Amino acid sequence: MTSEGDALAAVMRRVRAVRDYTDADVPDEALDEILSVARWTGSAQNRQPWRFVVVRSRETLEALAGLAPTARHIGRAPVAIAIVMPGERAVLDAFDEGRVTERILVAATALSLASGMGWVPQEARAEASRLLGLPEGHLLRTVVAIGHASHAAAAPRSRPGTARLPLDELVHRERWRGP
Ligand SMILES: Cc1cc2nc3c(=O)[nH]c(=O)nc-3n(C[C@H](O)[C@H](O)[C@H](O)COP(=O)(O)O)c2cc1C
Numbered sequence: 341m342t343s344e345g346d347a348l349a350a351v352m353r354r355v356r357a358v359r360d361y362t363d364a365d366v367p368d369e370a371l372d373e374i375l376s377v378a379r380w381t382g383s384a385q386n387r388q389p390w391r392f393v394v395v396r397s398r399e400t401l402e403a404l405a406g407l408a409p410t411a412r413h414i415g416r417a418p419v420a421i422a423i424v425m426p427g428e429r430a431v432l433d434a435f436d437e438g439r440v441t442e443r444i445l446v447a448a449t450a451l452s453l454a455s456g457m458g459w460v461p462q463e464a465r466a467e468a469s470r471l472l473g474l475p476e477g478h479l480l481r482t483v484v485a486i487g488h489a490s491h492a493a494a495a496p497r498s499r500p501g502t503a504r505l506p507l508d509e510l511v512h513r514e515r516w517r518g519p
Pocket of ligand 1: 355359456459460503
């Protein structure tokens with residue numbers, strides 16, 4: 341690989357969910373860089389269906405966190421990006437939303453920021469949409485918190501290399517092997 345490729349691969353390997361942050365802010369310049377990387381994400385038919393709501397207000401972050409039981413960390417982050425989808429084509433929306441979310445996580449990591457996506461459960465989406473003033477019919481399912489990892493959150497949660505299945509369990513060559 342080129343040195344640029346090595347650097348990118350190293351960033352990709354560092355992307356982990358971080359759920360606790362210091363009080364340090366994320367400057368607008370860093371956020372704009374992340375959003376401009378997200379802008380270049382490919383989408384089905386180049387629809388670019390996503391819109392981003394940047395949330396910095398502590399009150400709104402905490403309210404969002406209150407609606408998302410598995411994503412309380414949003415309430416502790418200095419900033420979050422809510423990913424808004426049109427909500428018209430379920431499968432394509434989900435695919436495109438996943439792609440753009442991952443780009444945001446990678447871009448944040450490349451800027452040495454910590455990030456963690458959060459899932460807004462189905463039953464809370466209408467309320468979360470109201471909170472952000474979304475037009476009727478749009479889908480708000482993913483919110484990405486961005487900040488600086490707290491000391492505790494920066495510590496490894498598992499032994500190096502063990503948080504993922506080994507490659508030989510994931511990869512089949514030429515033909516599916518085993519049952
Ligand atoms: C569809 C989807 C929903 C997720 N929802 C949440 C969530 O609600 N809260 C959270 O903290 N992490 C959430 N995550 C992040 C995963 O929990 C995390 O990526 C996974 O546990 C692996 O951990 P790592 O990214 O630190 O390696 C979600 C990831 C995906 C793909």
